[in-house]
Amino acid sequence: MSHYAIGVDLGGTKTLTALVDGRGEVVARVRVATPTTGPDGVIEAIVASVAELSTRSGVAPRSALGVGVGAPGPLDPDSGVVFEPPNLPGWRDVPLAALMAERLGVPTFVENDANAAAMGERWVGAGRGVDDLVYLTVSTGIGGGLILGGCLYRGASGTAGEVGHMVIARGGPLCGCGRAGCLEALASGTAIAREARLAVESGRPTVLSQVPPEAITAETVARAAEGGDPLAREIFAGAAAALGTGITNLVNLLNPALVIIGGGVSRAGELLFAPVRRIVEAEAFERPGAAVRVVPAALGDDVGVIGAAAVVYERVRP
Ligand SMILES: [Zn+2]
CATH class of the missing domain: 3.30.420.40 (ATPase, nucleotide binding domain)
Known part of the structure; x- marks a missing residue:
């Protein structure tokens, strides 16, 4: 059976969400402008993007191994709390992993965006x-x-x-x-x-x-x-x-x-x-x-979502 992870590249201006298979291939991707209305709006946008991915790919979100979010720091990857990133206005100590897991019904992990990108390049990119x-x-x-x-x-x-x-x-x-x-x-x-x-x-x-x-x-x-x-x-x-x-x-x-x-x-x-x-x-x-x-x-604009998926594959063994 093939495995999938959902990778989210949460940036200050745009958010890319993708379904990534176990070989690091992006199966489908959705790009939206990052809402500037604070964490609730961003979580809504990601949930909607995940639904859209599911429609396009025929893969139900709940059948994914998990969701990885590469987010601007500072954050705590163990607790999944995003503290107060300078480029996400209105965010302060947001338990992003817990809130997303509750909405999507799958394990969710949060990682510093540059760390996630490093993991993506090591998984299937230049490294x-x-x-x-x-x-x-x-x-x-x-x-x-x-x-x-x-x-x-x-x-x-x-x-x-x-x-x-x-x-x-x-x-x-x-x-x-x-x-x-x-x-x-x-x-x-x-x-x-x-x-x-x-x-x-x-x-x-x-x-x-x-x-x-x-x-x-x-x-x-x-x-x-x-x-x-x-x-x-x-x-x-x-x-x-x-x-x-x-x-x-x-x-x-x-x-x-x-x-x-x-x-x-x-x-x-x-x-x-x-x-x-x-x-x-x-x-x-x-x-x-x-x-x-x-x-x-080597991974271009997909590095963030592939890296976020790499975080899931590292934490959840298929
Ligand atoms: Zn400096």
Whole structure:
């Protein structure tokens, strides 16, 4: 008999819900805008998405092994309580796993979204079969998940893996977390766009000055860099250098076999990966540096739902 898990990728702006089989294949998926009316509205939306999946696939929700939810932290994966994520307004100490299990009648598990993504990449993505890996997602922010010795590493209070808040440049640009010089403040999509806007404002010659400031994103900067714009190249190189330094620290600290980079900014491809690899090669200690590969994530936009399903398959043995 085939097994199914329901994976939910709960984000600040959109929520993707999918039926995922035991081989990590997405059988059906539903995407909705995340309601901004607080937890009740979000749970309603997920329940409706699960019903829609059932209609499309003919698989009854109750026959699924369970529901996994990858949610923004901070949260407690053991109790399934989501504390107070900055990008989910109105949420405070929500027992999400218990509330969802009650509505859907199947076991429900909650995991930090970046940890879930790391588990998904290890299950059926770029990290298949690798026991020691670091997953980074570089998008509006920078998140991460650590798989060490074959297990997700959560740390003493479940908060491990905040790779985006390693301080790379003391006294550097202000980070969303309130400190200065974090990797996220130097290499995230938000940071790349901010640097480009500041440079345009300061009058530096660049094709980006033809773009309205509010329309400048990491993607427009990447495209300008690919087109040879010197300023865009400089900004992207700065972000890649910070990322390379952060990854070098992780390589020396953890000696992973693999560093997987996902998230929107990773779509810049070699523009990002080539300098990151160059820095890691030049600066990491010899043995861990020789042992590590830095590769793009493989699961694209499905990483969140596949990772959330991986959480279910890990906790419920079919
Ligand atoms: Zn920070």
